[in-house]
Amino acid sequence: NAAVFLPKPIDQIAVGEWDHLMAVNLRAPFLLVQAALPALKAVRGCVLNIGSTAGLRVFSPNLPYVVAKAGLITMTKSLAQELHAFGIRVNCLCPGAVDTPALRADVEARSSPPDTLDRFLASGYLTTPAQIASVALYLVSDASSAVTGSIIVADAGAMLS
Numbered sequence: 688n689a690a691v692f693l694p695k696p697i698d699q700i701a702v703g704e705w706d707h708l709m710a711v712n713l714r715a716p717f718l719l720v721q722a723a724l725p726a727l728k729a730v731r732g733c734v735l736n737i738g739s740t741a742g743l744r745v746f747s748p749n750l751p752y753v754v755a756k757a758g759l760i761t762m763t764k765s766l767a768q769e770l771h772a773f774g775i776r777v778n779c780l781c782p783g784a785v786d787t788p789a790l791r792a793d794v795e796a797r798s799s800p801p802d803t804l805d806r807f808l809a810s811g812y813l814t815t816p817a818q819i820a821s822v823a824l825y826l827v828s829d830a831s832s833a834v835t836g837s838i839i840v841a842d843a844g845a846m847l848s
Contacts, residue, residue: 688737689715692793696748705751712755713762720766720777731774733835735826736763738781740842756781760838767836776835778826782819783842784812812845 691711693704716736726732741749742756763779770777784790784807794803807813822841825831840846 690789692749693751694749694793694796697750700751708751709755712752713758716759717762727775728773733776733827734766735823736779738779740781740783740840740846743781744846763838764836771835778834778837778839780823780826781838781840782814783845785814785816785819787816812843814841814843
């Protein structure tokens with residue numbers, strides 16, 4: 688679970704910044720699955736990618752992040768199909784806004800109004816790391832043995848608004 692944000696308009700994104708964001712947000716999960724594949728096959732394991740609701744419903748400016756997370760969602764579905772024959776489950780957890788230092792830094796980088804986080808909290812759409820961890824734990828547990836190729840949104844209903 689690693690992510691890099693780049694809240695810049697398209698005309699301000701350098702190619703190196705694009706490549707770095709893709710390397711962290713999309714290439715790294717690919718390489719991790721590829722490296723772990725022998726062990727996953729041996730134990731009929733599971734993969735849990737951490738996407739974002741940004742891969743399902745865009746927000747600007749953050750083009751590279753949105754594209755990478757949409758790619759991770761598609762990669763999850765493709766891997767689930769390819770690895771099903773080996774008994775390997777692959778799912779993608781897509782959190783919405785989670786109260787983390789990264790979110791707080793992103794809010795500041797966007798020069799958001801000072802009450803932005805307070806409004807998030809008041810809306811009921813800001814989740815906690817513990818809430819996301821609970822969903823992740825379910826997805827890697829035997830309780831979800833019939834779940835594969837799924838995109839699970841954990842955003843406290845924010846996408847409904």
